[in-house]
Amino acid sequence: MTATQERTAVPFAEIRDRLGERYALAQVTLAELEADTNAVLRRLREESPIAVCAELEALFALRWADVQTVVSRSELFRSDQPDSFLTRFVGPNMLHSEGREHQAARSAVLPAFRATDPGMPAEVDRRYAQLRGAHDDGTPCDLAKEFCIPLVAQATINLLGCEDAVTPAQMDRWGPLVSKGAFDFHEFGAARDDVDGVRAEISAMVAEYVDGRRRARPDSVLGCMAKASSSLDETRRMVEFMIIGADAGPREGLSTVLACVLTADREVRSRLVDSPALRQSFVDEALRWESPIGGITREARVDTELSGVAIERGTRVIGVLPSANRDPLRWPDGDTFVPDRGDRAHLSFGAGMHGCIGAALSRRLADAMVLAVASDPAVRPYAVPQYRGWWYRGPSAVLATWT
């Protein structure tokens, strides 16, 4: 899950001047970040660890310690945002609420996240073998598109408990469109009909479970919502919100993990097969090194301070995760991917009360994917993976070949 990008009627230039005047800090544009994410963040971190991003009408916190403060110190930075774009789209939700409301929503579905998915490793192996067979003529295979994304879609279906009603292809179509509706306000206008269509399909699916035409496993999100006697509207909101949460983070993050294992040298790959501890380190190092989510948005609850900069109450502050995750004050040689770094306390899953509820599930799925690829001595990279995007970041493709 990600930041709230508010639609604003105020022209960017005016906002930039206003924030720039109030905070005499370096400015950064989204185009600069898109063009060369890690280099721009490195320069900013050195020059001005708090910077202004006028397009998001927000200050950026770039240092590890400041990002930790913004994300986890709820007495200083609030996450309840009743007017956020996400809340306006999906309605009241776990991410933009606090206190009892947040606790109630989170604990209602927690059992679904605690349940392991025992069939998943076999499903990963089955799909991998299938792909290998389909590409034995030497055509390159995009492991992001053909392996990672369908598996993430299947894992989301299993988590929700709608295995008998939804296919991975359907979930793969739903996820990006509801996420677009919730976050990508620039393009939402163009996609409105598609987004509305998908929401109608999701509502119809949820209704079948709520009115008893279908029954979900008790240890699934739909099962948990039924147990709590949630209304159709509450259940629909929770399901839409979960589909959004399970979309960009895992599809980008797990594609990055795949890119890292595919391009790892032979010796590392064979150690990955034998060592579950190395696989754990490897997966988290990939998620640290190329953080899938660009930032976490909060609002200053009180007048406060970050890196010596006074922050006025009400200011929107974004904790920039890819910057925190490479801050040299926290990570020695942070720009380098070190498979056995063994320090898994990065911020790619957030922290504090909103720390990612899907982190364990994502790590388990990533582990099974790493094992499948590392166990195959014949698979080779077909091209060097290119990373793109900063708000959602991952490789544009993970091309493999078996010839």
Ligand code: HEM
């Ligand atoms: C590599 C995969 C993933 C990444 C990088 C990721 C990233 C994040 C981050 C950074 C946050 C904190 C947001 C904030 O504090 O504002 C978060 C929260 C959340 N994530 Fe994930 N996520 C991933 C997988 C998943 C999956 C598979 C789900 C399944 C539905 C999920 C559901 C959620 C939910 C519901 C929250 C909000 C928790 C709360 O408010 O208490 N995430 N995620």
